[in-house]
Amino acid sequence: EELVDSIQKKMDKLKEEKKELTKELEETETLGKEVQKAVERKCKKQHEKDKFKTYIGDMEKIILLLLKVSGLLARAENALQSLPEDSNERLKKMAADKRDRAKQQHEDAKVLKEDIEKRSGQIEVFLQEALSEEEFADYKYYVKMKSKLTIEKQELEDKISLGEEQISALKLSIPEKH
DSSP states (O other): OOHHHEEEEEEEHHHHHHHHHHHHHHHHHHHHHHHHHHHHHHHHHHHHHHHHHHHHHHHHHHHHHHHHHHHHHHHHHHHTSSTTOOOOEEEEEHHHHHHHHHHHHHHHHHHHHHHHHHHHHHHHHHHHHHHHOHHHHHHHHHHHHHHHHHHHHHHHHHHHHHHHHHHHHHHHHOOOOO
């Protein structure tokens, strides 16, 4: 029961961190909206405005995809490694196939990330021309913080989820008192 209480206290701290992080993300999104307004006002070509919007939307999706696939790969690796030596071959093959699929998905996600990084360079070229120095600095800060905070939020959510799973498992393993 002490362990459950200890984990619960950690969970409460994590949830508090998540609230603060969510607030920080909201502030970052406010900056992002200002950057978007500047892009709308100052970029002359519609395709540049469209590229910018698409890039911002894709950036977050790819970060989340990479995080999710990394988690799947880690769990698949752990599952394969934790199989007893005497496990049947069919079970080993299924676990290895699952790991291999996760590896391929991870590689695919990394290719998407490389693509978005190339697009970032292209976007910066026309934004640097169109935006003021301060607006461009805001754009760079926004992109950096959006990536960083998205990753931190996902990691916190994963930790909270794991903690909840641990608490449930511990509660099931503790015999009831009569």
